[in-house]
Amino acid sequence: MTDNAIEAKATEDDIVGMNQYDTLMRRIVVVYLPLFVFVFVLLFPFYWMAVTAVKPNHQLTNYRDYSPFWVVGPTLDHIKYLLFQTSYPGWLWNTMIVSVFSTILSLAASVFAAYAIERVRFTGARVTGLMIFLAYLVPPSILFIPLAFMVFQFGIYDTRLALILTYPTFLIPFCTWLLMGYFRSIPFELEESALVDGASRWQILTKIVLPLAIPGLISAGIFAFTLSWNEFIYALTFISSSENKTVPVGVLTELVRGDVYEWGALMSGALIGSLPVVILYSFFVDYYVSSMTGAVKE
Amino acid sequence: MSTTLEGGKIAVSRPRTSMLTRLSESRNGLGLLFMLPAAAFLLCFLTYPLGLGVWLGFTDTSTGRPGVFIGLENYVWLWNDNVFWLSVFNTLLYTFVATVLKFVLGLWLALVLNQHLRFKNFFRAIILLPWVVPTVLSALAFWWIFDSQFSIISFVLMDWGLIERPINFLGDPNLARASVIAANVWRGIPFVAICLLAGLQTIPQSLHEAAALDGAKSWQRFRYVTLPLLTPIIAVVMTFSVLFTFTDFQLIYVLTRGGPVNATHLMATLSFQRAIPGGQLGEGAAIAVAMIPFLLGAILFSFFGLQRRKWQQGGAD
Numbered sequence: 001m002t003d004n005a006i007e008a009k010a011t012e013d014d015i016v017g018m019n020q021y022d023t024l025m026r027r028i029v030v031v032y033l034p035l036f037v038f039v040f041v042l043l044f045p046f047y048w049m050a051v052t053a054v055k056p057n058h059q060l061t062n063y064r065d066y067s068p069f070w071v072v073g074p075t076l077d078h079i080k081y082l083l084f085q086t087s088y089p090g091w092l093w094n095t096m097i098v099s100v101f102s103t104i105l106s107l108a109a110s111v112f113a114a115y116a117i118e119r120v121r122f123t124g125a126r127v128t129g130l131m132i133f134l135a136y137l138v139p140p141s142i143l144f145i146p147l148a149f150m151v152f153q154f155g156i157y158d159t160r161l162a163l164i165l166t167y168p169t170f171l172i173p174f175c176t177w178l179l180m181g182y183f184r185s186i187p188f189e190l191e192e193s194a195l196v197d198g199a200s201r202w203q204i205l206t207k208i209v210l211p212l213a214i215p216g217l218i219s220a221g222i223f224a225f226t227l228s229w230n231e232f233i234y235a236l237t238f239i240s241s242s243e244n245k246t247v248p249v250g251v252l253t254e255l256v257r258g259d260v261y262e263w264g265a266l267m268s269g270a271l272i273g274s275l276p277v278v279i280l281y282s283f284f285v286d287y288y289v290s291s292m293t294g295a296v297k298e
Numbered sequence: 299m300s301t302t303l304e305g306g307k308i309a310v311s312r313p314r315t316s317m318l319t320r321l322s323e324s325r326n327g328l329g330l331l332f333m334l335p336a337a338a339f340l341l342c343f344l345t346y347p348l349g350l351g352v353w354l355g356f357t358d359t360s361t362g363r364p365g366v367f368i369g370l371e372n373y374v375w376l377w378n379d380n381v382f383w384l385s386v387f388n389t390l391l392y393t394f395v396a397t398v399l400k401f402v403l404g405l406w407l408a409l410v411l412n413q414h415l416r417f418k419n420f421f422r423a424i425i426l427l428p429w430v431v432p433t434v435l436s437a438l439a440f441w442w443i444f445d446s447q448f449s450i451i452s453f454v455l456m457d458w459g460l461i462e463r464p465i466n467f468l469g470d471p472n473l474a475r476a477s478v479i480a481a482n483v484w485r486g487i488p489f490v491a492i493c494l495l496a497g498l499q500t501i502p503q504s505l506h507e508a509a510a511l512d513g514a515k516s517w518q519r520f521r522y523v524t525l526p527l528l529t530p531i532i533a534v535v536m537t538f539s540v541l542f543t544f545t546d547f548q549l550i551y552v553l554t555r556g557g558p559v560n561a562t563h564l565m566a567t568l569s570f571q572r573a574i575p576g577g578q579l580g581e582g583a584a585i586a587v588a589m590i591p592f593l594l595g596a597i598l599f600s601f602f603g604l605q606r607r608k609w610q611q612g613g614a615d
Contacts, residue, residue, distance in 0.1 A: 293496035
């Protein structure tokens with residue numbers, strides 16, 4: 001971040017020639033206006049979600065007497081209804097359990113795999129790395145039918161275990177790919193000198209590489225957590241009973257009943273279901289950005 | 299252990315070398331050992347199901363009944379199925395329009411964010427929000443925004459006197475297509491923008507300065523400096539975007555479930571509908587398998603996009 005600041009300062013000083021046409025007017029039209037429109041469009045659905053979640057029912061669709069963009073006398077009724085009269089807390093708990101366990105499982109497997117591919121350099125390591133990348137490209141929409149078939153045969157249909165075991169199919173390739181990049185950035189010399197000092201491979205991994213790769217581990221971990229929290233198609237296919245559902249599936253299949261939509265409850269469900277990942281995100285923005293761009297930049 | 303002499307150490311440890319330690323002493327053995335958990339997992343839950351899916355496509359399996367091999371019957375049936383072809387058309391249209399819009403708007407946003415801005419990191423953070431929030435939950439917000447009676451968009455347009463009656467966003471086939479594409483673009487812009495922004499920041503400022511000194515206008519600097527240097531990352535980002543858009547399921551499932559009259563059915567949603575509620579696992583699997591050629595095309599595209607790096611770094615083409 002300080003690098004950026006220095007760089008920014010340098011550019012300001014150096015390229016007078018390029019900024020001479022940048023009058024304030026031009027800057028407003030070229031930069032601030034588009035930025036404002038983008039931010040408005042990208043954030044409006046969240047605002048609308050939040051406003052609806054705390055609107056009393058009589059104001060919800062009455063646009064004539066109440067401004068739709070504002071709430072007069074916000075209420076927590078929808079949220080109370082959600083927390084005390086539906087299975088919503090259970091769904092939150094399920095999603096949490098499934099996300100945490102599948103993340104831990106994937107991270108553990110990925111650390112070893114990434115280290116092996118990047119640093120042990122066994123025969124065929126490069127090909128394995130490529131296979132991992134290809135595995136990352138296999139979409140869940142192709143796999144859910146055969147996986148449903150397997151889940152049924154294993155007798156784990158409608159259990160959280162089914163999700164914990166299937167989520168790593170997209171988490172492991174992603175985490176491995178990401179961690180490979182991080183391991184690559186750790187200087188060889190550190191490992192070599194540890195080897196010379198008599199450290200075993202295991203000691204090198206746990207005492208040298210992993211501590212240095214902690215940012216990578218955090219990135220992979222929170223990203224994997226978010227991906228599992230947001231997962232939908234497997235959860236929709238493998239879970240049938242209300243008490244085992246995850247938040248996205250539960251909100252969609254249990255809160256939408258008949259023709260009268262309870263928009264207040266639906267929107268508070270969506271809002272509360274988004275909060276955990278948004279809070280996590282707000283603490284680790286830079287890790288998120290680095291893992292997202294890292295995965296693309298190979 | 300570490301203080302003992304080399305000879306003594308060997309003499310002590312040799313008799314009780316287990317297979318594990320012997321394995322971990324060789325490069326390939328250790329590699330195998332470390333790869334084992336991930337490889338076992340992926341073989342069991344990714345490679346095997348992929349093969350199983352292809353096999354299921356050749357059978358008449360339905361829920362609760364193991365199927366028998368029926369050859370290409372599912373595919374012949376799909377070949378003559380108008381709904382299937384409609385879903386193929388919808389998928390291609392959806393992917394094409396959404397990807398182009400995501401690219402143009404995402405690149406624009408990235409260029410805007412690459413300017414000198416106060417609170418740049420703050421903007422970058424909030425712009426990524428649509429991508430962080432679970433798709434299903436943000437799609438629910440869009441469902442409410444696209445409501446046939448109480449849509450906020452309709453309300454604003456009516457308030458401004460632009461339209462007479464509320465727009466039936468999800469009830470009319472073409473409007474429904476436009477609406478789901480809009481929601482998909484909304485969710486995809488942040489990903490494209492942030493990835494391209496990362497690419498833009500790697501382009502050295504000195505190149506722009508050199509071009510500016512040579513008299514290049516801002517459009518020329520964009521066309522001949524920014525764009526060529528950004529091409530490799532554009533190729534990768536757009537391949538990901540195409541892959542995710544092509545196999546999209548969640549958004550359609552929440553907003554329209556394929557309706558009205560199958561106008562927004564994508565291959566993924568049709569596959570789900572036939573296989574899970576419909577019970578025809580074999581047919582659903584066949585539809586899923588039919589997506590693979592398109593995906594392979596996208597991956598090959600990405601591969602050649604990556605290859606471009608070579609000539610950009612001064613190597614042979």
